[in-house]
Amino acid sequence: MKKSTIYHPVITILLILISVNYTYAQETYKHPLDPLNAEELNIVRSVLEDAGKVDSERIENHEVAFGMIFLNEPDKQEVLAYEEGDDFTREAFASIYDYPENRIYEAIVDVTNEELVSYTPVPGKQPVGTFEMDSISTEIAKRDPRIQRALKRRGVDIDKVEFGGNNAADMSINRKGNREEIVSVSFKDTRVGIRGLYAHVDLTDRRVLKVVDEGEGFSEESDLKYFDPDSLESSLPVLNPVIIDQPYGMNYTIRGHQVSTPYWKFRYGIHNREGLVIYDVQYFDPFKKDWRYIMYRGSIAEMVVNYGSPELEEASNNYFDQGEFRFFQEKNRPLNAGADAPENATYIDAVVHDDKANPVVIDSAVAIFEGYGGALWRHGKVGRRATDLSIKYYIKAGNYDYGFEWIFKEDGTIQVNNELQGIVHIHSVDRKDDRSFPEDEHYNGSPYGVMVHPNVEANNHQHWHVWRLDLDVDGLNNTVAELNNIAVPPGPKNPYRNAVVAQKEIFETEHEAMRDSYAPSSRRWKVLNDDKEGGKYGHNPSYVLIPKKGTVPLALEGSSLSNRAQVLWHHLWVTPYQKDEIYPAGMYPPSDQQFAGLPEWTKGNRDIKDKDVVLWYVMGKSHIVRPEDWPIMNHASMSFKLTPWAFFESNPVWGKPPVHEKILEKMKPKKEDLQASQNK
Template sequence: MTLQPTIQPDPGQHPLEQLSAEEIVVSRKLLAAFGLVSDHTRFAYLGIVEPPKNELYGDSDGVVPNRVVRAMLWNPGAAASLDVQLSLTEQKLVSQRELDPAVDGQLPVMVEEFDLIETVLQADPQWVAALASRGLKPDQVRVAPLSAGVFEYPDESGKRLLRGLGFRQDHAQDHAWAHPIDGLVAFVDIENRCVNHLLDDGPVPVPEINGNFTDPAVCGELRTDLKPIEISQPEGSSFTMEGNLLSWLGWDLRIGFDAREGLVLHQLHFNHDGRRRPVIHRASISEMVVPYGDPAPYRNWQNYFDSGEYLVGRAANSLELGCDCLGEITYLSPVVADDFGNPRAIPNGICIHEEDAGILWKHTDDWAGSSEVRRNRRLVVSFFTTVGNYDYGFYWYLYLDGVVEFEAKATGIVFTAALPEKDYPFATEVAPGLGAPVHQHLFNARLDMFIDGPKNRVEELDLVRLPKSPGNPHGNAFTRQSTILARESTAIRDADGSKGRVWQISNPDSLNYLGRPVGYTLYPENNPTLAMADDSSIAARAAFAQHHLWVTRHAAEERYAAGDFVNQHPGGAGLPAYAAQDRDIDGQDIVVWHSFGLTHFPRPEDWPIMPVDTTGFTLKPHGFFDANPTLNIPPSASGHCASPEAGPSGGKECCGH
């Protein structure tokens, strides 16, 4: 079935432009016309399907690529889940598949289910009785809608489930995380709107802590000795935006946004010495998981895939000038589809700005009589998202010298439980009687590398210590060992700080003036990988987090580290399945997947709200340039290099002129 076009392809629209509100409206209308949307249908996901690389890099004879969207549709009445691709350009269905929940898993958790779990439990006699035994009524209790995972509990296979833990809320503005109701958990069948199973081990004292961190009784009087910091750029910022094309001091890239992944950086190029050179085709955080390490029966199933199950992009915050971002700010307002398939803009959801980044390079040379220093700066592209109790910032940094960094910022409120005993080994007492279970925040970056073109390779570089020998009489020598990761099966690797292990991504067909392949080096943080047992349910479902590095042959459909449908998937999807094909990756079109994150043993200082903790990685050019590419950065104005007390000439020497 083909319909008359309701949206015309725009020859001026780049195929990697973000999905517009109009396109979302048209998508819903077309899906309804094809009989796939009724009054009961819910949209678990709607996003753009990016065109293949050959259509983006000049091999398609000027044909404008189709605008294709992917929709994940749920009909709760029929317990049916559909995965659909739809061409907006040609007004036709590209593909359609119904999921088998027992095999494929469930579609992501939807926003309306956050409230639905409370509605179901407030009407359930078992839940009401369990609360009554604790002296509570349902209207005093908030229920966290927690993804169910896959475990050995009976009568769960094929059902769409959420697990609910209760927290007492004393008034409308009360932060209920201070009052966990322990010894009780409900397993809720969302499709049938009933309790599938209730686990109640009897009343446990509810902590009576004030968790309202803006209450003067908690935070005290606000400080008055904080002097203002003003950041100004009187001539404006150094970047430009044309549509979603961002250009800044040698860099150019396209800014994408996806309801599941959040920020996506497309087609990163660096311009130097008259050459516009590709570095990365596509960069995103493909998945993140938060597994908990408390074996108590009310929490031993806790593990949340905030991207695949809860859609971090859909939950993005609207950012505020002076609070979330400082300086000369450009905001973008991405549009996502709500549960009903209607467009919902996220005002100021993406923040773009530049900021000072300290010293770029400096040298004082007595022989030459010179003293030179240059300041670094970086371009920041970021968004923040809230998933339940935690808030996450996703920050991509580009630097003047070609460095690319990613940083995740974790803050918010630690998940809480009543502390069963003072020295309980699986939680920290953050306040009297209030525990915060140990857990991890593990991310996976999908880096579709394109260094000077599509043919790339990865080498593992290790420091090698050398023993004393006739050629090393003082034992001071050390060198570096390089190992090419030639196939997917051998490219599942772990960081090793004792060897200074890094991974160099290079193009064997593009040589620098020294005759060596141009490249970039990935520097990991060397933090722990997934801490759970190898034969655990979470290890099967979050296998990507068991290793720091995976390298696969590029395939457009292989987009997520834990697979397409994470919610209640039994495991084995994503990177284990991709790598099992054992494809050749030496000098091929490759994707580098890097897992990294935080292992959080909470501190009392993390309560009642957690100061930001950070994790991330760095990509540095390695032979990509023939020399330091920032020699043309001018000195800073001398007036900014000294305090006013230094006098009119006090700053001249600081900047080397």
């Protein structure tokens, strides 16, 4: 754990002052939900080698790869019953892919006692998180005479191109179970694709199954210059820095993987498929003088990006960034101190793994910090300042960067922010601007993307984040209801036609809870505890999920997206808790499969009223690229909130003290300087 390092003299001095006043020390503290550490990852591989399940030479020769290794989390009841100092056993789950066999094996390893618990084959599925595919498909595609001839007809030197593929999955043309990619061709220097030339490549049998040549297409090299951070020059005015300073120390402490403030306590971990996971969220109730439970586990469980141009390559561009690529965590970079998170942040390393099961340390992977949250409440001359507590994590997924921030507000609200940044996806087109379009580049006058450079189009696409929220509001058993604001029909109940009510509908079964956002009624979903009453007025203590606007999938039924990510077709799903129901598009999305995950689990239409329930919230964003998004896009975001509703008997922070007098003293000179400058 460390503080940020900023190379600006003023900020550096302030950071030294902050460090002097830094009040907490991280203690050695172990908990059943701690993520696997480097030593435990090494034990996993060692146990499997000793048991004769994997061979070191085959691993080094890329014949065997570790797609996923993560904590096999203990049973929920066991975790909830845990008290500090209790003994517990640690287990790891590992998914191992054997290339020659084309077979996945799933292993459970007891890392405490260094024993193999189970080793089970998983037939007919394709692995998650192995990064060698493009090199294999390049080797196969480059030597195929049909591709060589197609490039020659286009006047393209094969040594100037590179090959990249998407998992064929349900678009496969070979026998089920084989590993297949749909491969496209692009220029090495600019990464702009060569239009209309694709190949179905079987990575299992190592052959080209079919070459799709849709005509000449646009095949010229562009002078496009990608965003290059190494040659970036600062050309704009330098602004005086806004420095966040906490001279009297932080309000939080970190003990092991637990973060605590006077208001909140929660645990966190970096999961080798899900990234940042938040556990064991509790809030200190000032009225009951006790900690109250809100959420057992929260994480983004799948992230999908689909593209909307009619070519074969774009139709197969349905990237499951977790289910296909293990969230790219092996390739992640440190957070940029002072930019990704403020100067007062505490930066913490994380341990993930590569395909050989080697531990990989991500330096400064997680940032924990406090920030100005605006006015907490105010009336007339009286107001209180809000201080937010944040924990933040980034990944780099190919051309995109994504940030995930959990914000814990003093009034009991939890806000989850998703940042979308990086470089937009492009391909080549025949036109040089957006004044007119060749016939195959538009529908009724609307193109499939936006020009960012002559002969280079940024594709229309959609982003999808699927959140798994295991809420336990004041206890395990909860009920989920929908709230809609409606106008009361005119009549005796509404003689003046002005009456409004919030109509509540309780969900009894999984199918009833497959719901969509609806802005006109401010639709939101309440998780309530039927067994308890909150405060003086007979309400059930609740937390409400407040969604963002309801983006819907624009890919049609029958598309690859709808086959493999049917979860996206509702904004809300509710299921009874099952330990192994984690990944809403299934454990292995690269496979040739349909309707895995939530669509399969909910077929039985299980009861969900007064049960230990899990909410699945689907949040989407349609990205029609702007010229301003090139060569690198600025911050875009989407978010949702979990907010208390009758969880407290009244406002839990109305008794917060005013702003510290020493801060007010600091502000006086600024006010006087402003008045002096205005009088000049």
